[in-house]
Amino acid sequence: MFNGGYIGKILRVNLTDGVIRKEPLDEQIARDYMGGRGIVSHFFFRELKPGTDPFSPESKICFMTGPLQGTATPFTPKFVIVNRSPLSGSLSRSVCGGGAFGPELKYAGYDGLMVDGKAKAPVYIWIDDDKVQIRDAQAYWGKTTGETEEGIRKELGDDSIKVIPIGPAGENRVLFAGVIPDSRAAGRGGTGAVMGSKQLKAIVVRGTGSVHVADPKRFITLLEEAYEAIKADPMAAGRIEYGTTGTVAAAYKAGALPIMNYSRGTFDGIDGLFAETVKEKVYVHNESCFGCPLPCGKTALIKDGPYKGTVLQGPQFETIGLLGSNCGVDDIVAVTRANYLCNQYGLDTISTGNVIAFAMECYQRGLITDIDTGGLPLRFGDVEILLELIEKIAKRDGFGDLLAEGTQRLSEKIGKGSERFAMHCKGQGFAAFEPRSVVGMGLLYATATPGANHSYGPTFRKELVDLKDPFTHKGKGRICRNTQNDYCLQDSMIFCSFSRYGFDNTRRLTFIDAVTGWKYSEAEATRVADRIYTLERLFNLREGFTREDDVLPWRSLNEPMPDGPAKGNTVPLEKMLVDYYKERGWDENTGVPRDETLKELGLIDMAEAFKQ
Amino acid sequence: MMNRLRIIAERCSGCRICELMCSMVHHDGAFNPRKALICVEINRTPQIDTPISEIDIPHVCLQCEPAPCVESCLPNAFEKDEDLEVWKIDQELCTGCQACVDECQYGMIVMDNDRAMKCDLCDGDPVCVRYCPTEALILE
Numbered sequence: 001m002f003n004g005g006y007i008g009k010i011l012r013v014n015l016t017d018g019v020i021r022k023e024p025l026d027e028q029i030a031r032d033y034m035g036g037r038g039i040v041s042h043f044f045f046r047e048l049k050p051g052t053d054p055f056s057p058e059s060k061i062c063f064m065t066g067p068l069q070g071t072a073t074p075f076t077p078k079f080v081i082v083n084r085s086p087l088s089g090s091l092s093r094s095v096c097g098g099g100a101f102g103p104e105l106k107y108a109g110y111d112g113l114m115v116d117g118k119a120k121a122p123v124y125i126w127i128d129d130d131k132v133q134i135r136d137a138q139a140y141w142g143k144t145t146g147e148t149e150e151g152i153r154k155e156l157g158d159d160s161i162k163v164i165p166i167g168p169a170g171e172n173r174v175l176f177a178g179v180i181p182d183s184r185a186a187g188r189g190g191t192g193a194v195m196g197s198k199q200l201k202a203i204v205v206r207g208t209g210s211v212h213v214a215d216p217k218r219f220i221t222l223l224e225e226a227y228e229a230i231k232a233d234p235m236a237a238g239r240i241e242y243g244t245t246g247t248v249a250a251a252y253k254a255g256a257l258p259i260m261n262y263s264r265g266t267f268d269g270i271d272g273l274f275a276e277t278v279k280e281k282v283y284v285h286n287e288s289c290f291g292c293p294l295p296c297g298k299t300a301l302i303k304d305g306p307y308k309g310t311v312l313q314g315p316q317f318e319t320i321g322l323l324g325s326n327c328g329v330d331d332i333v334a335v336t337r338a339n340y341l342c343n344q345y346g347l348d349t350i351s352t353g354n355v356i357a358f359a360m361e362c363y364q365r366g367l368i369t370d371i372d373t374g375g376l377p378l379r380f381g382d383v384e385i386l387l388e389l390i391e392k393i394a395k396r397d398g399f400g401d402l403l404a405e406g407t408q409r410l411s412e413k414i415g416k417g418s419e420r421f422a423m424h425c426k427g428q429g430f431a432a433f434e435p436r437s438v439v440g441m442g443l444l445y446a447t448a449t450p451g452a453n454h455s456y457g458p459t460f461r462k463e464l465v466d467l468k469d470p471f472t473h474k475g476k477g478r479i480c481r482n483t484q485n486d487y488c489l490q491d492s493m494i495f496c497s498f499s500r501y502g503f504d505n506t507r508r509l510t511f512i513d514a515v516t517g518w519k520y521s522e523a524e525a526t527r528v529a530d531r532i533y534t535l536e537r538l539f540n541l542r543e544g545f546t547r548e549d550d551v552l553p554w555r556s557l558n559e560p561m562p563d564g565p566a567k568g569n570t571v572p573l574e575k576m577l578v579d580y581y582k583e584r585g586w587d588e589n590t591g592v593p594r595d596e597t598l599k600e601l602g603l604i605d606m607a608e609a610f611k612q
Numbered sequence: 613m614m615n616r617l618r619i620i621a622e623r624c625s626g627c628r629i630c631e632l633m634c635s636m637v638h639h640d641g642a643f644n645p646r647k648a649l650i651c652v653e654i655n656r657t658p659q660i661d662t663p664i665s666e667i668d669i670p671h672v673c674l675q676c677e678p679a680p681c682v683e684s685c686l687p688n689a690f691e692k693d694e695d696l697e698v699w700k701i702d703q704e705l706c707t708g709c710q711a712c713v714d715e716c717q718y719g720m721i722v723m724d725n726d727r728a729m730k731c732d733l734c735d736g737d738p739v740c741v742r743y744c745p746t747e748a749l750i751l752e
Contacts, residue, residue: 071643072632072743100628107644146657160646182656210635210642227743285658285667286746288627293745295625299667303660311657 003517004214005067016117035066037491040082054086055197057118064112066494070103070211075499077289086190088426092450098184100290107207119199137201144344167346169394170196174404176351183313187348214517229502242275244317255437255565258326261357265564269330315339321432322353328380345394354429374398420554426451437566457483473572477579485529547591624748626668630740673731681712
């Protein structure tokens with residue numbers, strides 16, 4: 001029996017036969033995995049047959065909350081989407097704070113929604129408390145995310161409903177299409193493409209029920225303490241002032257901002273992308289996610305020029321790194337417009353900037369020519385080309401059709417040694433951290449479940465601020481395991497990663513206690529995190545991944561950084577990997593979890609079943 | 613006497629914590645902003661000429677005097693808290709006729725379990741003010 005936080009119910013919808021089922025959430029699984037990401041990893045390992053094509057009707061996509069969603073616990077507006085990534089074939093989870101969808105799903109009476117099957121024609125799922133319908137979405141097919149949200153609100157006659165839509169990119173199965181409500185993306189891992197493959201345009205929810213906490217009195221006390229702690233955190237003010245853009249300068253000073261396809265460490269136009277410039281040129285207002293006391297979101301508005309009137313939440317650090325400096329663009333207004341187009345078409349800004357920059361380098365080196373690009377000269381820094389390519393990718397138009405397959409597949413198509421600077425792991429493009437400057441980020445990219453996804457536990461801050469040695473391989477295995485574990489827990493309780501302001505794991509766990517009535521010691525929490533990460537590893541091994549896939553592109557390992565603070569450095573991956581596998585209790589030679597580790601984590605039975 | 617809510621909309625970031633906390637204290641620990649007695653209007657597509665004060669706008673009970681909601685109530689379910697100078701609804705006397713809902717042009721009367729509810733300023737220490745992280749709501 002759940003005492004608070006959890007609803008205790010999972011909604012399952014099969015789009016092939018239209019069967020809608022409501023099933024109880026198993027309490028023991030919820031305890032063992034602490035919520036969102038952990039529970040879904042368990043579901044996927046148990047339910048998804050090995051080798052299931054991410055775009056087949058049998059594949060699944062899960063929209064999951066954690067125990068804290070819907071309460072006033074600070075930093076908990078989010079939900080996770082989990083699917084088998086069409087980019088990498090691995091398990092992937094994407095976190096999204098947009099549209100207050102997670103809390104609303106719980107008010108409607110569900111902890112999560114699992115979708116499989118494939119609709120015959122475009123549909124959306126309408127969850128109106130206990131009434132659940134699969135509805136015709138023909139009218140929205142081909143429409144942008146914004147048009148879709150607006151159209152469905154109008155159709156259902158209620159502005160208060162919560163909508164998570166895909167754009168044309170998802171419909172066209174661009175491999176890195178995302179789900180983008182309200183300018184906030186569940187961007188990575190091809191969430192939008194998987195929805196598109198099921199002809200699922202959106203999920204829509206209205207919830208009039210409530211979420212309760214186990215101990216309201218204690219909850220209030222914790223809330224008072226948390227608010228004081230957030231206010232007292234000296235770093236919080238900067239976040240409120242500049243959002244995530246403060247990280248642009250921090251990353252650049254460390255030589256870690258991606259520049260022109262991760263080829264160098266200095267950029268002449270960097271001033272145009274710093275936080276002060278972004279604030280001055282495009283930010284007009286502070287925005288909070290639902291229930292969050294730290295308004296790091298910024299309403300951006302382009303005030304003049306050809307894109308006058310463009311309005312969105314953003315652009316944020318990762319987007320500025322990928323669509324800005326990585327594409328050689330130093331004009332924040334252009335980055336803002338590019339961000340807007342990605343949001344509207346339903347594209348992950350990170351993967352989009354990654355693949356465009358890769359194509360630009362290929363063009364610059366003469367590996368592709370105007371004949372391949374349909375006459376487009378792909379020069380770094382060309383804003384018009386950047387904007388045009390975004391549209392072409394979303395529509396799979398001309399050269400855009402090749403880019404839509406992502407960096408890895410594009411490099412396989414181009415050949416000619418281009419794979420040496422195709423900046424991805426397992427098919428998932430690098431995020432906005434150049435690993436030669438902060439080598440632990442390289443270890444993270446190589447070992448993150450879905451490939452090079454920074455949000456699986458960035459080591460950046462620990463290496464630069466705590467350890468003050470971003471180049472050494474020493475100690476990085478432990479740092480990486482710890483940050484990955486922190487994110488396992490965050491993604492399961494479902495705290496935003498900014499719950500580091502005034503928060504630590506102890507405070508997070510006390511909220512879990514007050515909300516659910518379940519006490520986890522720090523040691524138990526670590527065990528839960530290790531369990532989740534190792535289970536995801538088992539999922540990937542079952543899909544045929546090996547130690548050889550825990551690798552970085554040639555450039556990161558062999559091409560010394562040509563300039564900037566990390567000049568001369570490469571990533572000492574092999575040494576870090578050995579250290580990392582030891583820390584994880586995985587075999588150093590094979591990267592396979594040891595039997596004693598599986599026993600310790602309570603995974604041995606599941607692992608045995610998979611061996612058979 | 614400090615007993616009126618003042619809104620400084622320029623500061624509001626649309627977090628809706630006021631709604632969350634309001635629902636919790638007025639509904640026996642139940643979180644859902646739809647049940648709140650305060651409401652934030654959120655605009656995520658402002659135009660160039662939209663004033664900042666019209667992007668995120670909290671709406672609160674103005675504690676009108678005379679109060680149309682009170683005057684519309686046939687069973688006389690409203691009673692005045694003389695200390696706070698605030699009208700409250702006696703849940704025992706309310707018949708759920710919704711006359712007050714129709715009468716309030718600001719939409720600040722909320723129905724719950726067939727009974728009307730309105731802002732009672734939380735006995736003088738409103739949770740919406742206490743937890744507002746941007747000080748967009750002030751008691752004065």
